Amino acid sequence: MAEVVTTQLEVRWGECDPAGIVYHPAYIDWFSVARMHFLRENGLPYMEAFHAAGIVLVVLEVTCKYRKVLKAEDTIRVEARLAERTRTRMALRYAVFGQDGELCAAGRTEHAFVDMNSNRACNLERKAPDLWQRMAELPLSDDRGADGPGRRG
Amino acid sequence: MAEVVTTQLEVRWGECDPAGIVYHPAYIDWFSVARMHFLRENGLPYMEAFHAAGIVLVVLEVTCKYRKVLKAEDTIRVEARLAERTRTRMALRYAVFGQDGELCAAGRTEHAFVDMNSNRACNLERKAPDLWQRMAELPLSDDRGADGPGRRG
Amino acid sequence: MAEVVTTQLEVRWGECDPAGIVYHPAYIDWFSVARMHFLRENGLPYMEAFHAAGIVLVVLEVTCKYRKVLKAEDTIRVEARLAERTRTRMALRYAVFGQDGELCAAGRTEHAFVDMNSNRACNLERKAPDLWQRMAELPLSDDRGADGPGRRG
Amino acid sequence: MAEVVTTQLEVRWGECDPAGIVYHPAYIDWFSVARMHFLRENGLPYMEAFHAAGIVLVVLEVTCKYRKVLKAEDTIRVEARLAERTRTRMALRYAVFGQDGELCAAGRTEHAFVDMNSNRACNLERKAPDLWQRMAELPLSDDRGADGPGRRG
Numbered sequence: 218m219a220e221v222v223t224t225q226l227e228v229r230w231g232e233c234d235p236a237g238i239v240y241h242p243a244y245i246d247w248f249s250v251a252r253m254h255f256l257r258e259n260g261l262p263y264m265e266a267f268h269a270a271g272i273v274l275v276v277l278e279v280t281c282k283y284r285k286v287l288k289a290e291d292t293i294r295v296e297a298r299l300a301e302r303t304r305t306r307m308a309l310r311y312a313v314f315g316q317d318g319e320l321c322a323a324g325r326t327e328h329a330f331v332d333m334n335s336n337r338a339c340n341l342e343r344k345a346p347d348l349w350q351r352m353a354e355l356p357l358s359d360d361r362g363a364d365g366p367g368r369r370g
Numbered sequence: 371m372a373e374v375v376t377t378q379l380e381v382r383w384g385e386c387d388p389a390g391i392v393y394h395p396a397y398i399d400w401f402s403v404a405r406m407h408f409l410r411e412n413g414l415p416y417m418e419a420f421h422a423a424g425i426v427l428v429v430l431e432v433t434c435k436y437r438k439v440l441k442a443e444d445t446i447r448v449e450a451r452l453a454e455r456t457r458t459r460m461a462l463r464y465a466v467f468g469q470d471g472e473l474c475a476a477g478r479t480e481h482a483f484v485d486m487n488s489n490r491a492c493n494l495e496r497k498a499p500d501l502w503q504r505m506a507e508l509p510l511s512d513d514r515g516a517d518g519p520g521r522r523g
Numbered sequence: 524m525a526e527v528v529t530t531q532l533e534v535r536w537g538e539c540d541p542a543g544i545v546y547h548p549a550y551i552d553w554f555s556v557a558r559m560h561f562l563r564e565n566g567l568p569y570m571e572a573f574h575a576a577g578i579v580l581v582v583l584e585v586t587c588k589y590r591k592v593l594k595a596e597d598t599i600r601v602e603a604r605l606a607e608r609t610r611t612r613m614a615l616r617y618a619v620f621g622q623d624g625e626l627c628a629a630g631r632t633e634h635a636f637v638d639m640n641s642n643r644a645c646n647l648e649r650k651a652p653d654l655w656q657r658m659a660e661l662p663l664s665d666d667r668g669a670d671g672p673g674r675r676g
Numbered sequence: 677m678a679e680v681v682t683t684q685l686e687v688r689w690g691e692c693d694p695a696g697i698v699y700h701p702a703y704i705d706w707f708s709v710a711r712m713h714f715l716r717e718n719g720l721p722y723m724e725a726f727h728a729a730g731i732v733l734v735v736l737e738v739t740c741k742y743r744k745v746l747k748a749e750d751t752i753r754v755e756a757r758l759a760e761r762t763r764t765r766m767a768l769r770y771a772v773f774g775q776d777g778e779l780c781a782a783g784r785t786e787h788a789f790v791d792m793n794s795n796r797a798c799n800l801e802r803k804a805p806d807l808w809q810r811m812a813e814l815p816l817s818d819d820r821g822a823d824g825p826g827r828r829g
Contacts (some may be wrong), residue, residue, distance in 0.1 A: 230388065230393075231705045232723075234383060235387070235441075235442060237578050238579075239656060240384050241551065242384065242551035242555075243548075246548050249690055253748075262749070277588065277589055278587055278589065279551075279585070279587045281585050282584045286581070288460060289723065290722070305531060349396070355739075380556075383555050383556075383569075395738075396701075398701035399535065400796065402537055406536060416536075416596070428742075429700040432704075432740045433738070436736055442570065442828075443563075443568070540692060541696045541748060543694045546690045548690065558773060596693075659730060
């Protein structure tokens with residue numbers, strides 16, 4: 218299993234704003250793409266592994282720090298890591314790199330495991346033991362953020 | 371019941387592209403907003419009237435002609451009209467007007483009535499007679515497009 | 524001048540995802556809409572006040588905490604407040620309320636004042652003294668965030 | 677030079693709507709991605725070839741016919757072809773294919789060459805003779821649409 222899963226994307230014209238740079242919510246969308254790749258690469262495709270088990274990943278919190286602007290047609294690389302995992306929630310963190318390998322943004326998303334039927338937060342181990350088993354095996358990165366210990370304090 | 375339903379919107383920064391004008395797919399999104407208003411104003415809120423009856427409106431075709439660019443923070447007006455209606459499909463057309471009342475774009479969408487369970491096109495009168503009854507009462511505009519016969523001719 | 528500027532929006536179909544709820548990056552887009560309203564209501568329309576003075580507001584950081592899901596056609600209210608202001612940057616915070624007045628999300632954005640020509644962060648007082656003068660008069664809210672001690676407590 | 681340029685994409689979660697299928701304006705966004713690839717692959721990268729020459733491609737018309745729904749994580753292929761070319765405008769057409777090679781949608785966009793300074797339509801041969809020269813060499817497909825002569829009449 219992979220601790221880091223990397224997604225390569227090309228910045229779309231429609232993701233940029235009148236300032237000529239990527240509109241900042243687009244990064245949050247890229248995090249979703251990267252998150253689904255991370256899960257799929259690690260044997261847990263979202264629709265099959267979570268939805269089929271009656272689990273929705275509900276976003277609790279999103280953070281993104283922007284360091285360098287990106288433009289249309291730039292080729293970027295988004296790294297995703299599992300930053301936190303409990304029986305009720307998980308967090309991933311992401312780093313976005315530009316064409317020359319420079320860090321352009323870093324972010325983090327936190328998710329609750331929600332029971333699709335009751336629409337309530339649930340304990341994944343109890344609700345879907347097999348899925349939890351596989352989740353529990355995923356390699357965990359420390360949660361200092363891509364921009365290092367100094368940033369999140 | 372209203373033959374024309376008008377939706378007022380304000381162009382968002384994120385709907386504009388690096389050329390400083392509205393990114394053209396945004397108009398298609400506005401058509402959706404205007405369509406849902408049209409249905410709701412005419413007593414057929416999409417979720418309650420269609421979804422609850424097991425019907426999805428699947429888009430078959432979209433057309434949009436662009437005449438004048440729009441920019442962030444522009445106040446616009448989108449008019450929606452029912453252009454066509456049969457037991458298996460319907461079409462709406464739309465006109466987008468700028469702050470000074472000038473026509474900025476005109477479009478049309480065509481939709482099939484699809485049975486949510488079978489995932490197949492269906493006859494609305496047979497599948498949901500009450501809904502069809504109300505659909506049948508909706509005032510119909512002629513389908514020449516907002517810009518009239520002189521434009522395409 | 525207004526310490527709080529409220530923007531009313533209606534959730535769009537296209538802002539929702541296959542889970543039937545608002546796709547989380549949409550909130551960040553709403554923050555932009557609310558921020559531009561906040562500035563305009565306080566006499567500082569973005570294009571005229573900032574762009575015309577050669578200043579771009581570059582986003583440095585975005586945070587959003589999600590508390591309650593929202594759905595298509597929900598009417599929401601987004602409150603924006605100025606949370607921080609120095610000669611080189613500013614921060615706003617936002618609260619998103621649902622139809623029954625319940626807090627659905629709370630967030631914060633931080634922005635640098637960037638010189639459009641040099642493309643570098645700048646001191647607003649030096650670069651655009653008139654604009655700074657008006658910025659300096661904007662009422663400032665404390666920056667505990669909507670989920671700060673008084674609110675979630 | 678390539679008559680057909682193919683772009684491979686993966687459907688994003690955020691491109692899908694509460695019906696669980698791709699929200700229809702997303703296809704129009706894909707057409708933009710495919711168009712920029714088409715131009716770049718043929719030696720005419722949009723920013724360098726057009727913008728640098730003071731030319732903006734303004735969209736005049738968009739059409740899309742939807743034949744088969746697509747879902748999150750589907751791998752798709754978008755083909756772009758030059759369908760029409762004069763000194764003042766050009767049109768491209770697009771075909772979107774699903775994982776099994778089935779045609780899912782077909783569309784067309786029409787664009788005017790607009791002078792960035794005057795903001796008016798212009799004659800490309802006069803305004804940017806070198807660019808026109810290269811445009812004139814691009815292989816042209818017939819403009820019957822991907823779904824054949826019977827559909828457009």
